[in-house]
Amino acid sequence: MPLNIRTGDILELKKQHPCGGKEFEVMRAGMDFRVKCLTCGAQLRLSRPKLEKRVRKIKTGES
Numbered sequence: 640m641p642l643n644i645r646t647g648d649i650l651e652l653k654k655q656h657p658c659g660g661k662e663f664e665v666m667r668a669g670m671d672f673r674v675k676c677l678t679c680g681a682q683l684r685l686s687r688p689k690l691e692k693r694v695r696k697i698k699t700g701e702s
């Protein structure tokens with residue numbers, strides 16, 4: 640079942656960024672996702688299946 644990931648959500652990923660951060664903000668949602676590391680500010684582009692596999696938790700800002 641696909642996860643409901645939306646722009647603005649904060650994601651906690653299983654695999655941390657090389658900078659040590661685990662929390663990422665969703666900048667763009669769609670076929671591909673763009674997420675920003677909240678620790679160092681780097682942006683990554685991930686396909687949906689790849690991102691869904693890495694998500695540990697969705698910390699939604701708004702409901």
Ligand SMILES: [Zn+2]
Pocket residue numbers: 656657658659660676677678679680681
């Ligand atoms: Zn980072």
